Amino acid sequence: MYVAVKGGEEAIGNAHKLLAAQRRGDPAVPEIEIEQIGGQLSRAVARVMAEASLYAPREAALAVKQAQGDLIEAVFLLRASRAAWPRFGYSEALDADKMQIKRRISGVWKDLPGGQILGPTFDYSHRLLDASLAEKKEPAQTPTAEPGRERTEAGETEIVFDCPKAMRALSRQGLIEEEPAVAREPLDLTREPLDFPAGRDLRLQNLARADEGFLLSLAYSSQRGFGSVHPFVSELRLGTVKVEIIPPELGFPLAIGEIEITECETVNQFHGGGALKPCFTRGYGLVFGCNERKALSMAIVDRALRAKEFGEEIKGPAQDEEFVMQHSDNIEAAGFVEHIKLPHYVDFQAELSMLKSLRENYRQGGGRDE
Amino acid sequence: MNRRPEGNLYNFAYLDENTKRMIRRAILKAVAVPGHQTPFSSREMPMPYGWGTGGIQVTAAVIGPDDTLKVIDQGSDDTTNAVSIRGFFAKTAGVAVSARTEEASIIQTRHRIPETPLREGQIMVYQVPLPEPLRQLEPRETETRTLHGLNEYGLMHVKLYEDIAKHGQIAASYDYPVMVNDRYIMSPSPIPRFDNPKLDHSPALQLFGAGREKRIYAIPPYTKVKSLDFEDYPFTVQSWNERCAICGAENSYLDELVIDDQGGRLFVCSDSDFCRKRAEAGPKGASRA
């Protein structure tokens, strides 16, 4: 008698063993350490923290290791852990004006208070494979600089405190729209089910944890005409900011640590005309860690999503709130795309009998087999 | 409250109590409005979306230490994903597990309803990939929500009309849409239409969880569930000319197995527990057919 396939339990166990061996690689090569990942693959760690929406460098590095460098898998590991951790409270809003700046550039002002600080960037490097990195060698000297210095040569590390936003030059003259009023205490995307229309508070949360590749493509599509955003970078800054909470028993803010963030503010084309005073409009991006590509993309998509607010014609997916927010999360997307590899015997059997019955109708109706 | 099983890093049934309360509130609302998709703030689970995160969250929210859990995927307790989910709850909740339908107080399922009739007090938990039955016809959530809210279901029948005009029958073989309590059109999850009649007036409480889409809906016990159709094209279920090669069942849902390269086929029950029970009761399999 035929016995249907059994042994799921054993198969899973073996699969896990094989996965562990694959992760470890050649046992003759020393195992990679979390510190090495955190220190030398910091941008991978930053991306995992951003998309997991959890600032936890050590856990993120661990996730990268456990996921064998599959960053979406690493994001998933971190997210799933986070979901089961208790939540103690909400921090005060970050004050990016008081950022300890590592890099800060403006695409619209040649010079500005605080200066342009190039900092660590790939921008002007020649993308040639560096064979010397394949060899072991002593670390090179890191350039240093005094805090508060205004201008610097390219490549120096600069730290500036309390550097005013470039946007202030425009806002003081009333040329940029006022900061959109905060209509409500921001909702928490991880604690409230998403409802449409969503509002900018939820949109920004969604974009901040969105898949970088998805945001990049959306931003690109909108620049190419599927949504027509013409952004200027008012300012892009990278650095560390303090995280403060107000413990109920104290009643005043207390710094509990600092985090590295990348922030981007864009200036975009006009709104207004007719009875409305014309002004530039804003786009905003903020990402955990060092990740300019995503901060820029986020600012562009944020602005594109404000199309309805400004009465603009919707002509691209980047302007469509439901489209963007429903498809931006790579854990949701990866899960649904990949779940089709699970067994679908039952539905497939149903389709099979349906097809047979349609074939039968076809034959009875005089249809012929070729 | 300490409901943590010995030596476990996580709370009882993995989720923290606040999250469970949130899910229970959504379930209560869903039970109060049968067939209505209730939004809930779905959490990331340690399994990927698409593996049953909605069902797992619902189970985690309703399970207690005295429950007996059965998990099936494609009708079988032994498919890898069913094993994995059952193991998850055995580990995080320390509950009893069983493959026997009549022993289980909670049955989590993907794609099937057991052949053994359910009884009062049992809870069926369905894993749902796409909770919105109108989604393939209308991609916008804002619009589909309005259509449900206003009881505007012409669109759904346009789809069924098209099927008949084109194929001479309603060509939905699984995830066949139903009308619940004469009010909401609902996706029964991708169960074959063969299982649809079991939804109607079931003595069990039926809960549906969609994790990625963040929706929970429910059919309370003894609720009317009607599969959509036309007067002159009534709803029908699948049937087979074959019988189960193992237990000889004639009216259970059958899986088709490819047994060789010469086009050899064999049919066996999709419900492994039902099949085992019948086979144990006596030999009446293929040899006798």
Next chain:
Amino acid sequence: MQKPLLSVKNIYKEFNRRPVCREISFDVWPGEILGLVGESGSGKSTLLNIISGCLKPESGQVIYRGDGCERDMHALTEGRRRLLQRTELGFVRQNASEGLRLNVSAGANIGERLMAGGARNFAKLRREAENWLDKVEIDKSRLDDKPLIYSGGMRQRLQIARNLVTSPKLVFMDEPTGGLDVSVQARLLDLLRGLVAGLGLAVVLVTHDLAAARLLSERLMVMQAGRIVESGLTDQVLDDPQHSYTQLLVASIPQF
């Protein structure tokens, strides 16, 4: 005494603080065809959307009396308004893709309103759809074809059938002949005239084509920059225009 089917009272609407409809009031009487002409950008389509309940005005009322009671279309709940729109009213769009499901067969397009109303007999739905194809002069053999492969003229006729199947009392038409060949236009106008007379429908017809307006409508309103600048019997307005804008409009077309 007969009352107007629809009373439009003092409509005001703006986009981005720019007024697009101002101080607009008029009545539509049962069985009449009311033309609304004006150049593009004058606010006619916006007005049509407002009086059909699709777009909410800043202020003003749209009173519908077709079903025996009097109700302000914009004060109704969304559910009631949509019910009214798919039973008592009809809307024929210039762009067929907005008024039809192009990817769904002609039969289902015609049957949709009936199914929304609870019709559940496939054979009856089909017979009804065939009848309507006949009435709008589309060959019955095209019943299972999708309008995607219909010609422009056929799509418009299908739109009309899809709307008229529930015997509405008032149909809004936004440039129904726009973008069609002249000969196709003529045939469609002819069909419309016959149908409307036979069914006793009232129609509000938006067009920039004065010839179409002359052929179909009994009364005419002329719209410019968000206001109605002139109205009256069609022949009177077109033969003896009083407002300078109407004079310009009529003068710009040689045969007038």
